[in-house]
Amino acid sequence: MTSDIAAILAIDGIATGAVYALVAIGTVLIFTVTRVIFIPFGDIAAFTALTLAALDAKRFPGTGALVVVLACLATLIEIISLIRNGELRLLPRALFFYLAVPLAVVGIAWLTMRIDPPLAVRLVLALMLITPIAPLLDRIVFRPIADGTVLLLLTVSVALHFALVGLGLLFFGPEGVRTEPLTSLSTELAGVLISGQTMLIVIAALVFSGLLYLFFDFTLVGKSLRATAVNRTGSRLMGIRPARAGTIAYLLGSLMAGVSGILIAPVNTVFYDSGFLIGLKAFVGAIVGGMTSYPGAAIGAVGVGILESFASFQSSALKDVIVFSLLIPVLIWRSLASLHSEEEIEE
Amino acid sequence: MFSMTDVTVCYDNVEAVRNVSLSVDEGQIVTVIGPNGAGKTTLLMAAIGLLGSRGRMAFRGNDLGKMSVEDRVERRLCLVPEKRELFSDMSVADNLLLGSYSLRDRSGVRKTLDEVYDRFPRLKERQRQAAGTLSGGERQMLALGRALMAKPALLMLDEPSLGLAPLIVREIFRTIASLRDLGVSILLVEQNARAALEAADYGYVLETGEIVQSGPAKDLIHDPRLITAYLGGH
Numbered sequence: 044m045t046s047d048i049a050a051i052l053a054i055d056g057i058a059t060g061a062v063y064a065l066v067a068i069g070t071v072l073i074f075t076v077t078r079v080i081f082i083p084f085g086d087i088a089a090f091t092a093l094t095l096a097a098l099d100a101k102r103f104p105g106t107g108a109l110v111v112v113l114a115c116l117a118t119l120i121e122i123i124s125l126i127r128n129g130e131l132r133l134l135p136r137a138l139f140f141y142l143a144v145p146l147a148v149v150g151i152a153w154l155t156m157r158i159d160p161p162l163a164v165r166l167v168l169a170l171m172l173i174t175p176i177a178p179l180l181d182r183i184v185f186r187p188i189a190d191g192t193v194l195l196l197l198t199v200s201v202a203l204h205f206a207l208v209g210l211g212l213l214f215f216g217p218e219g220v221r222t223e224p225l226t227s228l229s230t231e232l233a234g235v236l237i238s239g240q241t242m243l244i245v246i247a248a249l250v251f252s253g254l255l256y257l258f259f260d261f262t263l264v265g266k267s268l269r270a271t272a273v274n275r276t277g278s279r280l281m282g283i284r285p286a287r288a289g290t291i292a293y294l295l296g297s298l299m300a301g302v303s304g305i306l307i308a309p310v311n312t313v314f315y316d317s318g319f320l321i322g323l324k325a326f327v328g329a330i331v332g333g334m335t336s337y338p339g340a341a342i343g344a345v346g347v348g349i350l351e352s353f354a355s356f357q358s359s360a361l362k363d364v365i366v367f368s369l370l371i372p373v374l375i376w377r378s379l380a381s382l383h384s385e386e387e388i389e390e
Numbered sequence: 391m392f393s394m395t396d397v398t399v400c401y402d403n404v405e406a407v408r409n410v411s412l413s414v415d416e417g418q419i420v421t422v423i424g425p426n427g428a429g430k431t432t433l434l435m436a437a438i439g440l441l442g443s444r445g446r447m448a449f450r451g452n453d454l455g456k457m458s459v460e461d462r463v464e465r466r467l468c469l470v471p472e473k474r475e476l477f478s479d480m481s482v483a484d485n486l487l488l489g490s491y492s493l494r495d496r497s498g499v500r501k502t503l504d505e506v507y508d509r510f511p512r513l514k515e516r517q518r519q520a521a522g523t524l525s526g527g528e529r530q531m532l533a534l535g536r537a538l539m540a541k542p543a544l545l546m547l548d549e550p551s552l553g554l555a556p557l558i559v560r561e562i563f564r565t566i567a568s569l570r571d572l573g574v575s576i577l578l579v580e581q582n583a584r585a586a587l588e589a590a591d592y593g594y595v596l597e598t599g600e601i602v603q604s605g606p607a608k609d610l611i612h613d614p615r616l617i618t619a620y621l622g623g624h
Contacts, residue, residue, distance in 0.1 A: 129456055263491065270477045270488050277475030280438065281540070282463035282492030 044356070050235045052352045058241040058310070060348020061248035062088075065303040066325035067344040068255065068337050069296030075272030075335055076292040077285075078193050079185055082200045084300045085322020086207040087177060091304030092313040093211065095169040096220035103156055105214025106172045107149045113179035114145035120183055141182065145175045162223070166305055173301040178293040186286060204319065211315030219312035225305075244306045251299055252341055258295075259337075268292060272335075324351065324366060331373050391416045391575055392437075392467075392544050397445035399429070399436045406432040408599045409445070414544060414575050419566070421578040421586040421607065423620060424596035430579040431472055433596070434546050437577070438462055438469040449544065463492045468542035472549045474533040478522030482513055485521050485532055489539030499539070506535040509565065527558035534565060538574075545569065546577045551585060563589050583620035587611040595620075 044052075066084050073081045090106055097104035118141040125131055152168045160168070184203060188195060228239035259265040270278040271288040279285065307313065307321070328347045332339025347366055354365035393413040399406050407429040414420045422430055436443040439459040447454040449467055457465075477485050486506060490499045507514035510531045516524065521532055530550060537545055550566065551559040559582065567589045569576060580586035587593050587607045595603040595616065603610070610616055 263487065266480070266484055266488055267491055269480060269484075273477045273479050274475055276440070276471075277477060278488070279440070279459045280463065280469055280471065280475060281488050281536075282460045283488070284458075284460045 047235065048356070049353075050233070052356055053349060054235060054237055054241060056349030056352030057345060058244045058348070059351060060328075060345030061245045062303045062307045063321070063325040063328050063344035063348050064248050064341040065251060065299045065306075066321060067328040067332070067340040068252065069299040070322075070325055070329045071332070071334060071337055071340045072255075072268075072292050072299075073289075073296045074329075076268055077181070077185065077189070077196075077289040079181075079196045080193070080200055080326070081177070081293075081296065082197075082204040082322055082326075083177070083180070083207050083318070084296065085318035085320065085325065086204060086211065087173060087297055087300040087318070088304035088307065088321050089313050089315065089318030090176070090207075090211060091169050091173045091301040092222065092308035092317075093215040093220055093315065094172055095165060095305060095308060096222050096313075097215065098156065098165045098168055099162075099222060101156070101159070103153060104172065105210070106176070107152060109210060109214070110145050110149050110172060110175050110179070113176065113183065114142055117179045117182040118142040120187075141179070145179065148172065148175060162225075166225075169305065170298065170301045173304075174294055174297045177297040177300075178290045181289055181293045186289070189285070189289075204322075208316050208319070211318075215315045217315065219314040219317075220308065221312045222305075222308040224309040240306075240309055244310075247302060247306055248341075251302060252337070255295070255299075255337065264291065320363070324348075327366065327370055327373075330370065330377070333377065392449050392577070393447070394433075394437065395446040395448075397433070397436060397443050397447060399432050399441055399443045401432075406599055407436065407443075407596075410596070410599075410601055412594050412601065412604070414577050417570060417573055417575055418592060419570060419576040419578060419590045420592045420594070421580060421590035422594045422596050423580055423583040423586055425620075426581065427598075428596045429599040430596055431548055432599075434469055434471075434548050434577070434579055437546060438467065440469075460492070463540065466492075466541060466543040467546070468537045468540050468544065469546045470533045470537045470548065470550065472552060474529050476521040476529060476532060476536070479520060481518055482521055482524070482532055483517040485536050486513070486517075486539050489536035490541075492540055498541075502539055502541065506538055509538070509568075510535050527554050527561070530554060530558070530562055531565075534562070538569075538572075542574055544575045544577060546579070548579050549581060550578070551580065551582045559585065583616070584611070587621075 066088055070081060070084055073079055094104040094106045118138065121137040121141050125133055125137060148171050152172050155164060155168060180203060184199060185196065188199065224240050225243055226239035230237055259269055267278065267283045268288050268291060270281065271283055271285055275285060324347050325344055328344025329340040331343030331346060350369060351362055351366050355362040391414060395411050396409045398408055410433060422433065424430055432441060435441040437447065439457060439462050449465060452465060454462060477488065486503055490502065493499065512528055513531055513535055516528065524532060550562050554562065563585050566576060566578065578586055578590060587610055590607040593604065593607045593610045594601050
């Protein structure tokens with residue numbers, strides 16, 4: 044391997060890793076706030092790419108119908124829960140957030156489709172259609188079992204992933220899509236050609252990470268999410284509602300997964316089931332970072348991207364084996380490094 | 391302002407607290423003393439809503455019955471738990487700021503923060519430091535300060551002197567007594583019975599989950615049975 048090839052592979056790896064980083068940060072965010080390892084995150088990313096491709100082809104995507112069905116289900120469950128707890132005074136609020144807002148989003152997307160919108164608007168529409176899915180799934184699936192064990196939540200999360208893959212096949216069919224590049228610019232750095240799309244991916248990952256940092260460090264809502272992640276009982280005693288913190292975490296996480304889907308769609312062909320590998324590799328990155336640290340998850344995910352890039356050069360067929368094998372030494376190292384974790388939790 | 395009537399709290403099928411009735415009047419400091427395992431912490435956990443209970447609980451005319459922890463906090467009912475439950479990875483300033491999370495009117499938050507810093511200058515010195523790096527006494531000050539940020543109407547304190555050096559304990563109890571001037575009512579649960587009764591207006595004695603004695607604190611402190619059992623025989 045020459046240094047030129049190594050440089051190209053490294054740049055390619057950083058770009059892929061930046062996409063994984065967005066999903067990995069979202070995974071850590073959801074896990075720390077809700078204890079759910081949200082496996083369908085990759086599916087959310089893939090669905091965004093497929094939704095954008097459908098919008099490009101002037102078809103209204105099935106994700107719109109999915110949002111409507113999920114909104115109706117979530118509203119029904121919320122109403123039953125309010126009746127059971129004698130909190131019917133909260134009904135207007137529930138109707139607004141669980142029914143009116145998602146339906147309005149789908150309505151706006153449907154109406155905007157009529158006027159053949161430009162690419163920038165289609166990007167926003169794709170993100171708008173995707174972001175309500177995870178928070179609604181949270182209300183329907185995870186909130187009733189919020190006090191369950193991490194293993195139960197993980198098992199349900201895996202089941203949800205398979206359900207979404209099935210829906211993906213139903214909505215988008217078995218064909219893969221590749222959307223048009225967001226930019227045709229390119230530049231040369233130290234003799235290596237870097238495409239504008241690659242730069243866009245890295246810049247978007249940096250901007251979103253930076254925005255997230257500002258959100259967590261400088262806003263009360265951001266701090267309340269961190270507090271919920273650090274100490275759930277303590278945060279409840281401050282009046283922070285874990286369910287609301289969870290919804291915000293799912294919204295933010297979905298947005299990040301959606302952006303990563305949009306970024307990856309012009310570079311890789313995305314199929315209805317591509318999300319699993321994206322999610323799993325981001326998860327590996329998050330584990331490398333310890334599942335609780337955002338910078339750790341981002342660095343881990345970029346590492347996974349670079350490893351995957353070099354592995355695919357050496358042996359394309361074995362690249363996934365090589366990436367997932369990385370988990371073994373990392374998990375051994377992590378388990379050795381955190382021998383006292385249970386005692387710390389007790390404390 | 392706050393009352394419990396025939397409150398029973400169960401862990402699985404075991405009754406940890408049985409038919410307890412008590413009340414706290416506006417501006418009063420009320421203490422519940424009793425030995426380890428009597429159910430004092432359980433009682434406070436039920437009062438804030440972290441544990442389910444039977445019986446009636448009311449706060450300023452509102453039935454607390456099915457009210458969630460967060461709804462109780464919004465009504466300015468506050469608990470400083472035995473374990474403090476601080477946000478250890480976050481700074482002292484952020485911990486204090488989060489104390490004010492439940493306040494709808496945020497205009498006075500800055501002023502309340504300055505008041506807390508005036509009350510606990512040590513916290514101001516360490517405002518950028520992570521809460522997890524503080525000493526035991528400083529943690530208790532932070533837990534108290536964080537609760538004050540919520541402008542509580544009723545402040546429930548669970549063993550505020552636990553594990554602290556005698557000098558710090560005196561400082562904490564001085565602070566508790568001074569909160570009366572702010573119009574805060576206090577329900578204080580303590581093993582350190584003498585210090586608690588000296589600070590309180592009224593006291594209850596909880597043994598094996600039941601109230602066995604109650605009365606004005608100044609009477610209880612001279613009660614021969616309590617002197618033998620809890621006050622070190624003086």
